[in-house]
Amino acid sequence: MTSRREAVAAEIPRLRRYARALLGDSSEADDLIQDTLERALARLDQWREGDNPRKWLFSILHNLYVDALRRTSRRPPHVGLDNLGVEHSAPAADGVSDLDRALTLLSDEQREVVLLVGLEGLSYAETAEVLAIPIGTVMSRLARGRDRLRTLLDYGRDADAERASLRRVR
């Protein structure tokens, strides 16, 4: 039992990093971590020693996150694609970075996948397991989420120009 507790404790900084990126707010993120840890402790016997604790903890966190989204109607503002340019050009005067802001503009589902794979380095299979969705869904959410993020962060611009010029050459 003791080494399970140890394994859970060792994951706290990573869980916290993920929750912060997911919610964009530190006190809400810490609430989520606290709930996650409490639930994990209550269900410690459900996790088999030797199994990856990370996947198990991320699943718990995900379920609590989904519950919280359902309970509160607190959702990130949805901005239509047409408005993106305007939204993005607003300077980040409040200390929120472009990246934080862009992440809040993804759908909840896209944000989770983009962060589990890109930030936490989970494999597609692990991500599918954590979120209880098929791998194909992981891949499509990932592609859409990253596309959107690239647009929001002005990535696509050079690539699009490049593609256009290539087309002209051909």
Add this chain to the structure above:
Amino acid sequence: MSGRRVGEAELHAYVDGELTASDRAELEAAIATRPEDLHLAREISDLNQRLVDHYAHLLVEPLPPRLGLLAQRLIRRSRRRWRWQPGAVAAAVLLALVAAAAGYMARGLQAPPEPAFLASALSAHRVFVPEVRHPVEVGAAEETHLVQWLTRRVGAEVRAPDLADQGWKLIGGRLLADRGQAAAQFMYQDGGGRRLTLYLSKEPGLGDAAFRFAERGDFGAFYWVDRSLAYALAGRLDRNELMQLATSVYAQLGAPVSGRG
């Protein structure tokens, strides 16, 4: 151009390390002549890196008090069972974060009193670090002898942790006369000539204590007590850098010495 078509999903899978070695090689050959695919792959990879960099501080910053307490409760129970293994390092890192959280809590209240060994460790650091010709009594070339000698004099298993991965080389050590008994000091130096000291003394009267940080002018020290041995790692280093080193020392020295248990 005869290369096969490459789907966007495949590019994502490539960047995320999801392809087998042969698929990977095939895809690399296919996109080598396609600047737009290469560009997209690079952007996806850049995006991942940007996420990691942006949130990296969350892995090392102190936990807020409520999470620190929760973590401390989790660790305390199993503290005695640690072994020298990757999990122990993770737990040690966490302990450092917890300790930092504890310091963070204490700031507003009252600072806990500093143990006597800290003053000894800091003064030995101050005295010997600037020494040019005789910084140590016994050099690293005689490490085995040094360690045996200090172990015998201090009266407890003393070892010099290996900090080479972090860029610090052991230059040697010395015996200290400390409050009427023997204590040990190891000294390390990095490529830039900065010096670090690790102090150890036997403190049968002190219970285990997690990392704490002390600052004296331009240098700082992390100190702790583990199984009746007091440690203080001091240097003119950034606090985070010093904490990483202290964590490594803790993980290495917290391990049972071979043959003892």
